[in-house]
Amino acid sequence: MSRQPCTLRGRDGEWRRWPRRRGGEVDVVHMAVRVAASPLLWWWLFGVLRWSLLKRGDAGRRRRGGFTSSSSISIRTCPASVTRHSQKAMEPAPTTMAMVSVLISFVLLVLSFVVPLRRRQKPLNLPAGPKGWPVIGSLHLLAGSLPPHRALAALASRHGAPLMHLKLGSFHVVVASSAGTARLVLKTHDLAFADRPPAAWGAIIAYGYKGIVQTPYGSYWRMARKLCATELFSPRLVDKFERARMAEMRALTRAVFVSGAGGRAAVTVREHLMSFTMRNILRMALGERWSSSYGSAEGEAFRRSLEEGFAVSGTVSNVGEWVPWLAWLDLQGLVGRMKRVHVEFDRFNEMVLDEHLKDHRRRRAVASDDAAARDLVDVLVQLAEEDDGGQYDQPPDTSTRLTRDGIKAIFQDIISGGTETTDLPDLAYIDAVLKETMRLHPVGPLLIPHHAREHTVVAGGYDIPAGARVLVNAWAVGRDPASWPESPEAFRPERFLAGGSAEGVDVRGAHFQLVPFGAGRRMCPAYNLAMKEMSATLANLVHGFSWRLPEGMAAEDVSLEEAMGLSVSLKEPVVAIAEPRLPVHLYAAVE
Numbered sequence: 001m002s003r004q005p006c007t008l009r010g011r012d013g014e015w016r017r018w019p020r021r022r023g024g025e026v027d028v029v030h031m032a033v034r035v036a037a038s039p040l041l042w043w044w045l046f047g048v049l050r051w052s053l054l055k056r057g058d059a060g061r062r063r064r065g066g067f068t069s070s071s072s073i074s075i076r077t078c079p080a081s082v083t084r085h086s087q088k089a090m091e092p093a094p095t096t097m098a099m100v101s102v103l104i105s106f107v108l109l110v111l112s113f114v115v116p117l118r119r120r121q122k123p124l125n126l127p128a129g130p131k132g133w134p135v136i137g138s139l140h141l142l143a144g145s146l147p148p149h150r151a152l153a154a155l156a157s158r159h160g161a162p163l164m165h166l167k168l169g170s171f172h173v174v175v176a177s178s179a180g181t182a183r184l185v186l187k188t189h190d191l192a193f194a195d196r197p198p199a200a201w202g203a204i205i206a207y208g209y210k211g212i213v214q215t216p217y218g219s220y221w222r223m224a225r226k227l228c229a230t231e232l233f234s235p236r237l238v239d240k241f242e243r244a245r246m247a248e249m250r251a252l253t254r255a256v257f258v259s260g261a262g263g264r265a266a267v268t269v270r271e272h273l274m275s276f277t278m279r280n281i282l283r284m285a286l287g288e289r290w291s292s293s294y295g296s297a298e299g300e301a302f303r304r305s306l307e308e309g310f311a312v313s314g315t316v317s318n319v320g321e322w323v324p325w326l327a328w329l330d331l332q333g334l335v336g337r338m339k340r341v342h343v344e345f346d347r348f349n350e351m352v353l354d355e356h357l358k359d360h361r362r363r364r365a366v367a368s369d370d371a372a373a374r375d376l377v378d379v380l381v382q383l384a385e386e387d388d389g390g391q392y393d394q395p396p397d398t399s400t401r402l403t404r405d406g407i408k409a410i411f412q413d414i415i416s417g418g419t420e421t422t423d424l425p426d427l428a429y430i431d432a433v434l435k436e437t438m439r440l441h442p443v444g445p446l447l448i449p450h451h452a453r454e455h456t457v458v459a460g461g462y463d464i465p466a467g468a469r470v471l472v473n474a475w476a477v478g479r480d481p482a483s484w485p486e487s488p489e490a491f492r493p494e495r496f497l498a499g500g501s502a503e504g505v506d507v508r509g510a511h512f513q514l515v516p517f518g519a520g521r522r523m524c525p526a527y528n529l530a531m532k533e534m535s536a537t538l539a540n541l542v543h544g545f546s547w548r549l550p551e552g553m554a555a556e557d558v559s560l561e562e563a564m565g566l567s568v569s570l571k572e573p574v575v576a577i578a579e580p581r582l583p584v585h586l587y588a589a590v591e
């Protein structure tokens, strides 16, 4: 018999099989045949109905003057005192009885079919992992003091499971913790796991999944990724911002020089890097006026919202996402905080977009050759205009149209993503230092959760059920002794240099022992820009300054404790002395 799965339209507008079941879709035709062909159950249902109807007949006779044992005494004792209403109160209405019986029979009938159907399915061959409790699964194992990537790595090694299965709340979760299993997820079954699971962040902060990062796999996401490749990060646009980037780089070295009092005072490195990164990305994404607002009250409010956005969007922190029937309680208050962050973001995004739209229309009206895009928002505005003739306000829909919310969600994702790049000579050692840093401390230790679009059987015969959350523990992969046999915990950039044990290993998604940007379809679209930008910054900071820890502080005193959110950062920012290495006039501001 041919199997006809039901389909439902997903939130991305794609048609999907529904309902998804362990081990395969429900066969509706098959089920209907079984219902029709089960004489025992029909006989039983018929019996219940017949009994209800007979009861109804009895009650009818009583109303017409007959009697039955339960009511006979009162009727005979004082017929005049028995009204129709008092009789009704003494026994349940026969129609209600009939309805209740039919309902119970219906529920039993459904259960008697569904339960055996599910039991008879082949049991899933899940990868090894902790068993977990009913309702919460293994959520409690991630609630300790260890950040989730470390707790998951410890569990994987305890269970000897480079591909580990556990239940978190109501969901199957599969975690890849070795180069081999990362390859399974990000390459061999890339398409099957290219989705993102529904997340409050995507729904609330990203305008109902209208950005890129949280957007489900489908036509809208493909459109957004194409924009990244052909427009937003195109070499043409990157080149265009060369001069601005150089100016920001000089501003960074000057700021470190000034706040470090020429090497006499300690500087908080993160503050300077944060400000540099933000100004850079704001300049590229939103334009000069908005990057110079960084530091003003409005820029400061935006920065705080960004930090709060990262803090509330951790990969596994929101209990309501794992136990959906508890979601309405918002036990940790995270959804409330996300809603407030979204209001803040949207206020800022609306200002930015309105200003760009006004400016764009004015320039086009005055001189058409001045209408060229000046920044990423301009690019998006132009694309939306080509798409729908200048109407930016369609309600969000499932098509690939770039709506007003879509523009805001995409540039917001890009600003959150970070910064961009400059062209650099080949700086092999700097490059090795960056790789080694990202091997030991990836910014997104669990990448961004993937989601199984369909039931998949992976190497070893393990089942990954449709709907499972699929995590790649880049932090564990980067420390796996099987891939990094030579002192995996030690910081040794030389391993990446010529003759080193990891010579030739890079972060472009082809070497699965080093995946700080992911790999495959959902790989970070800006990895190239990010690498170059980081090289440029590091090169300038070590070229311009000799760095040392403040007096009385040893390397062991630097805390490497991590603060978790969407990305990981140091809980205690590093402070250091930056002694200028170049003639003082080279630190002067030059615009």
Ligand code: HEM
Residues within 6 Å of the ligand: 212, 213, 214, 215, 225, 413, 414, 415, 416, 417, 418, 419, 420, 443, 444, 447, 448, 449, 450, 516, 517, 518, 519, 521, 522, 523, 524, 525, 526, 527, 529, 530
């Ligand atoms: C050190 C810098 C960066 C690191 C380590 C990094 C890392 C990542 C990782 C791990 C992912 C998820 C990959 C996966 O799920 O398999 C990702 C996705 C993404 N990144 Fe980055 N990223 C960086 C910089 C940037 C920058 C500068 C931007 C934008 C200007 C950006 C934009 C994005 C976007 C839009 C996605 C979502 C891709 C998708 O879901 O299709 N990232 N990044």
